[in-house]
Amino acid sequence: MRAIITANPDQGLDGLAVTDIAEPAAPQGDQIKVRLLGSSLNYHDLGVAMGTLNKVQDRILLADGAGIVEAVGEDVTDFKPGDEVVSCFFPDWQAGGPTLGDFSRTPGDGLDGYARDLVVTPQSWFTKAPKGWTATESSTITTAGLTAWRALVTESNIKAGDKVLLLGTGGVSIYALQLAKGMGASVAITSSSNDKLAKAKALGADFTVNYKEDENWGETVANWAEGGVDIVVEVGGPATLTQSITACRVGGKIILIGVLTGMGGEIPTAYMMLKQIRLQGIVVGSRSEQQDMVKALEQLAIKPVIDKTFGFAELAEAFRYELAAGHFGKIAIDYTL
Numbered sequence: 001m002r003a004i005i006t007a008n009p010d011q012g013l014d015g016l017a018v019t020d021i022a023e024p025a026a027p028q029g030d031q032i033k034v035r036l037l038g039s040s041l042n043y044h045d046l047g048v049a050m051g052t053l054n055k056v057q058d059r060i061l062l063a064d065g066a067g068i069v070e071a072v073g074e075d076v077t078d079f080k081p082g083d084e085v086v087s088c089f090f091p092d093w094q095a096g097g098p099t100l101g102d103f104s105r106t107p108g109d110g111l112d113g114y115a116r117d118l119v120v121t122p123q124s125w126f127t128k129a130p131k132g133w134t135a136t137e138s139s140t141i142t143t144a145g146l147t148a149w150r151a152l153v154t155e156s157n158i159k160a161g162d163k164v165l166l167l168g169t170g171g172v173s174i175y176a177l178q179l180a181k182g183m184g185a186s187v188a189i190t191s192s193s194n195d196k197l198a199k200a201k202a203l204g205a206d207f208t209v210n211y212k213e214d215e216n217w218g219e220t221v222a223n224w225a226e227g228g229v230d231i232v233v234e235v236g237g238p239a240t241l242t243q244s245i246t247a248c249r250v251g252g253k254i255i256l257i258g259v260l261t262g263m264g265g266e267i268p269t270a271y272m273m274l275k276q277i278r279l280q281g282i283v284v285g286s287r288s289e290q291q292d293m294v295k296a297l298e299q300l301a302i303k304p305v306i307d308k309t310f311g312f313a314e315l316a317e318a319f320r321y322e323l324a325a326g327h328f329g330k331i332a333i334d335y336t337l
Contacts, residue, residue, distance in 0.1 A: 004115035004315050006059045009051045013323075016049060016061070016316045024120040027073040033120045034085060036067040038135030039333040040306075041322050042143045042171065043258070048109050049319050056109075061315070062333070063089055063107050065114025066129055066138035076123050084129040086138040086294075087114055088287045089146065091125040095288035115315060117335065127290045130297045136332035140304040141293065143284055144171035144330060148233070149293040150285035151255040152179055156231045160184025163229040165221050165247050167236055169196045171330040172257060174305050176233050177203055182300040188221045188229065188247075196328050203305070211243075218246030228252055228275075238265020245272050256281040305329030311337030 001023050008015030027033045039062045047053025049061055065087040069079045079085065092105050104110035107125075129138035151172075152158040162185040166173040169191050180187050181204040188207040189200045197208040207224045211217045222228045228249030234241060237259035244254050245268060254277055272279065307327040310318035312335045322331050 001117040002312065003060050003117075004062075004312070006049065006051070006056060006061065009055045009057055012050045013316045013319050015051075016319075018313050021116065023118055027071050027076075027120050029073045030075045030123050031073040031120050032069050032076055032079050032085075032123050032126065033071040033118065034065070034067045034126065035070050035118055036065050036114050036116060036135075037335050038066045038137075038139045039064045039114055039335070040136065040140045040142075040144070040171070041318055041331045041333070043322070044103070044106075044143065045108055045113075046319055046322055049316075054103070054109050059108070060112035060115055061108050062113040062115040063087070063109065064139040064142040065107070065119070066135040066142075067335075068135075070118075072123070078123045079126070079128070084133070084135070084138065085126040086129045086290075087126055087142050088124075088290055089142050089284040090286065091121070093286045094124060095286050098283070098286075100283075115312075115333075124287060127287060127294060130294050133303065136306065136309060136334050137304055139332065140171065140175070140306070140330045141290065141297075145175050145297075145304065146285045146290050146293060147172050147257050147282070148175035148179055149296075150282055150289055151233050151257055152176055152183075152231065153292075153296075154285065154289055155255055155280055155282060156253050158183055158185055158231065162186070162231060163225045164188070165225075165229045165232045165244065166190070167232075167234060167240060167244070169193075169200055169328050170235065171304075172235060173233065174200070174203070174329040177205060178302045178305075179300070182302055186225075188224060190217060190221075199328050216243075216246075218243030221247040222249075225249065231255065233257060237263075238267075241265070242268055242271075245275065245277060248275065248277050250275050251277070253278045253280070257283075306332045308332070309334050309337070
């Protein structure tokens with residue numbers, strides 16, 4: 001069967017290779033065999049593929065994977081052949097609070113991932129996919145979707161009437177826009193592209209601001225929210241955090257989900273203290289949270305925004321498209337193409 005590996009990790013994206021590997025053995029015990037049909041890309045995957053996050057030889061890439069159960073072991077209770085399923089980012093984190101502080105057990109990083117045709121894993125490594133979704137749509141849940149869900153629901157207890165600020169128009173932010181609007185919140189969103197802001201407006205964004213044209217965009221958002229937003233989903237890190245603090249109301253929450261502007265920097269701690277803001281970092285979520293999200297997605301009747309879809313063998317090209325940062329929403333991989 002096919003697999004895409006980091007054959008020459010020192011060469012970055014040029015070192016990726018489509019190779020043949022043996023099909024897995026039949027599932028035993030609590031294992032399931034999944035025919036993988038779709039995936040989606042995340043900046044974490046890009047870091048592994050380029051060797052900047054984790055330079056590892058012959059790693060099978062991609063954390064996101066969705067497909068159909070082909071066979072089950074004798075002890076499986078959650079699935080049956082024919083079920084549509086989607087992978088979990090942290091397969092060992094089943095429920096409760098976080099206990100993981102690295103990616104050593106994340107598929108596509110510390111473990112082999114889902115850039116392959118078939119996989120046999122414990123049943124706990126997957127959840128059911130939303131009914132009526134394609135495999136590429138379902139695959140967007142694993143990383144981007146669940147991150148947005150945890151930021152808004154688990155950690156922020158979002159409710160109707162809340163005001164939310166989202167930074168940028170990548171996969172997590174667009175998922176968060178759809179979820180927040182579906183739950184009755186008002187949403188402000190930033191971008192350096194007026195075209196992308198127009199797309200966000202069409203998806204339901206209530207307020208948009210071009211941060212390249214407005215260097216005081218945090219104050220602009222705070223004025224729109226009449227005193228500040230309740231929740232900020234912060235993807236930038238050090239270069240945007242001060243503006244996010246400005247945009248947040250007294251007693252509000254900032255959920256840090258990314259560090260696209262760098263790994264460290266100054267934080268105006270006194271300003272954050274005076275505003276009594278809660279700043280919390282998160283990395284994706286647990287299997288039980290993913291199960292909750294799937295149920296909610298079916299009720300909210302929303303589907304992910306996929307900017308462009310590539311074929312399986314076009315993974316390196318898809319990563320280059322992601323690297324160019326022109327996409328709006330998710331980039332998908334269709335294994336049938």
